Amino acid sequence: MIVKNKWKITGWLFAAITCLWLCSFLSSCGKAPISNPNGLNVKYQILNLSPDAFPVDLYIRFLKINTTSYTFNVNQGYFYLPYLDTPFLIRSSLTVGGGPVLVSRHDVLKTAAVYSLFITGNVADNSLTSIFTVDTSSVPALGRGKVRFVNASPTGTGGIDVYANGVKAFSKVIYPKYSDFIELPNGYYDFQINTTGSSTILQTLPKVQIQDGRLYTLYSYGYTNRTDSAAFNTGLITNR
Template identity: 30%
Template sequence: MTTHSKKLNITAKLFCALFALTIILAACAKSDPTPPIEAAGIGFIHASPGTGALDFVVDGQKVNSFTYTQDFGYYTAYPGTRLIGVAKKDSTTYLAKDTVNLKPGTFYSFFVVDTLKSTKILALEDDLTAPAADKAKIRFVNLSPGSPALDLSIANADTALVKNKAFKAFSSFAPIAPNASYTFEVKQTGTSSVKATLPAVKIEAGKIYTIWAKGLASKTDSTAFGLSIMPNK
């Protein structure tokens, strides 16, 4: 999947950038007693159905423009208190904003969620600790406005991977066996009826992923209810 490869390349570049930033600042420290600063990693994901293209903004500076379901991996940011905002493309008016404290060496995902009239930012701290040997890790986030609580499963499995996640609720990253072609499915909690599927997903050992429920049950176009996946590392 091309989106996955792009994300992985950017993630790899980010780790190099974090390392390089630490080395550069450490070199400066030979003549300056100030300790080196380790950057944070911040990712942005457009998960607001029907909202149109959005600009993500950090401390008043535009980072990039995103269309629905799009993300570009992680960006570097200095740690500390930062104002994270989202606006319509090329607008100077925030649809939503939040003040967050970024910890050095920590990675975050900022999802813009809900519909245009009630846009919000959901900030998640991403645990990118490497999976156990011969395992991957996966988490689930329910980002479908107005949806009931949802369960995430692998097709034909006896038990769900994640259970009972209401809108904006999320699981922690959990281990999963790698597989060349999983079919993931989501059900309303307490029922056996499959609401959406995500077929032919390759899960690789050593990788970390987020699957999220998206869209609106009332729609049949590109904003219809479904599942998306993105690699975190």
């Protein structure tokens, strides 16, 4: 009888230990989303707008995150971040195993958020810099969308004005700054980009559709004093 009781006690003890191990295992699994893109739900994008930075890569925890390097004026769109640890390092991809650090960011990121990083300036004259934006905003009124402007053009230090169908939407946005989001009624817009205080049109984006509930970022890049691939230009991102 005593032997049987011992076996019962041993069996219960084994079951309890097994149960505790399973709970610990499941608990550790529940913490896995810390390094899981879907768990973090943080969307991020990088726009390389520097004509002489050449292809660059993003490193987090000193590990290369992207599979395709970021080249000049090629928007790869948003991706989910696997980690939020800082620093975020932008390194040249021209060296195997990671080239020199060109940009280092220590931004505090929040889960379920959306961000963009604009890389601009020149490596040659040590003017390379970055513009970090939070790509979320309150929901626009019914029948309206939201637009903002990012001045990533190094020769736009005196400011840039933006007109939407002939009406000034953004005034004197200096480099390297950006505006708040503004609401615009749904429809098609011709966006005209001018140097602040000048009637000279730098660029026109015709027939841009602003849709209900959407968020957009209009941005400038390049140089007004160049006529090659690094000349002044504009682009548009749909943030939501």
